[in-house]
Amino acid sequence: MDDTALTSLDRPGEIRLRLDPDAYSVRCALAVADRWLQSFSMTPDLKSNVAIVLGEVLNNVVEHAFAMNKRAKVAEASHDAGDIWVDLNVSADTVHIFVKDSGGPMQQLSLPEGALPHIPDQLSDIPEGGFGWFLIRELASDLRYTRQDGWNLLELTVRDPALAGRTH
Amino acid sequence: MELNYERIGELQVITPQQERIDAAVAIKFKDEMRKLTADGPETVILDLESVSFIDSSGLGAIVGAMKQLGAGQTLQLAGLSPNVEKVFRLTRMDRVFRIYMSRDEALGSVAAAT
Numbered sequence: 001m002d003d004t005a006l007t008s009l010d011r012p013g014e015i016r017l018r019l020d021p022d023a024y025s026v027r028c029a030l031a032v033a034d035r036w037l038q039s040f041s042m043t044p045d046l047k048s049n050v051a052i053v054l055g056e057v058l059n060n061v062v063e064h065a066f067a068m069n070k071r072a073k074v075a076e077a078s079h080d081a082g083d084i085w086v087d088l089n090v091s092a093d094t095v096h097i098f099v100k101d102s103g104g105p106m107q108q109l110s111l112p113e114g115a116l117p118h119i120p121d122q123l124s125d126i127p128e129g130g131f132g133w134f135l136i137r138e139l140a141s142d143l144r145y146t147r148q149d150g151w152n153l154l155e156l157t158v159r160d161p162a163l164a165g166r167t168h
Numbered sequence: 169m170e171l172n173y174e175r176i177g178e179l180q181v182i183t184p185q186q187e188r189i190d191a192a193v194a195i196k197f198k199d200e201m202r203k204l205t206a207d208g209p210e211t212v213i214l215d216l217e218s219v220s221f222i223d224s225s226g227l228g229a230i231v232g233a234m235k236q237l238g239a240g241q242t243l244q245l246a247g248l249s250p251n252v253e254k255v256f257r258l259t260r261m262d263r264v265f266r267i268y269m270s271r272d273e274a275l276g277s278v279a280a281a282t
Binding site for chain 2: 023026044055056063119123126127129132134138139
């Protein structure tokens with residue numbers, strides 16, 4: 001739980017976090033980010049959207065980019081589990097998120113479409129997953145993914161929903 | 169994953185005692201729910217009053233907890249915080265569950281219907 005390192009960038013409105021690729025480190029990073037965001041005067045709606053988006057992005061990195069890593073973990077020493085870096089940048093009513101990880105590339109080198117899974121009438125057929133990218137695309141904008149020198153680079157922007165003219 | 173369990177007449181009320189139902193605890197949560205709800209009364213109320221955050225894994229685990237119930241059992245939700253309610257609303261899962269404002273409203277409503 002203490003693996004999340006917080007690096008000050010010495011610039012107001014910016015923070016950098018490093019975390020290991022596992023679900024508990026994601027939880028810890030979200031807590032650190034959330035605490036940091038409390039120092040800005042932004043709407044609770046925007047703060048909660050940032051928490052949702054960042055959580056989904058980081059969980060996807062852990063579950064997909066580092067999926068191979070998880071399977072190989074028995075044989076591997078855990079000190080080389082991989083790296084995830086997060087930069088957050090707050091300006092006015094907008095939060096820019098930049099995530100960099102050393103995991104495997106996105107399939108087709110592109111971001112999932114993130115369509116809302118169909119919800120059938122039959123309760124037993126209701127999907128239990130597939131909501132992550134839907135939530136990211138619903139709450140964030142200007143998504144940009146690139147693969148560079150063995151790193152996944154993902155940039156996205158979360159705007160205050162009230163100002164963006166949306167009702168979330 | 170600590171879940172409080174109460175049996176009130178023909179109801180089971182389950183109350184998670186932590187703030188987050190996320191990817192770190194989703195599988196555990198679903199497992200615990202299966203153990204608690206097996207062979208109990210038909211109506212299961214999940215009181216989310218203490219939960220301030222769920223992610224898509226937590227949402228999936230709650231859906232999974234509903235799907236693994238026995239025949240005739242139903243899962244109903246109560247006490248969603250604004251953040252939790254938002255995730256249910258955006259994913260349209262608010263249409264799948266009966267959702268009450270609070271545990272008291274759930275208990276009152278279920279009692280009135282029986």
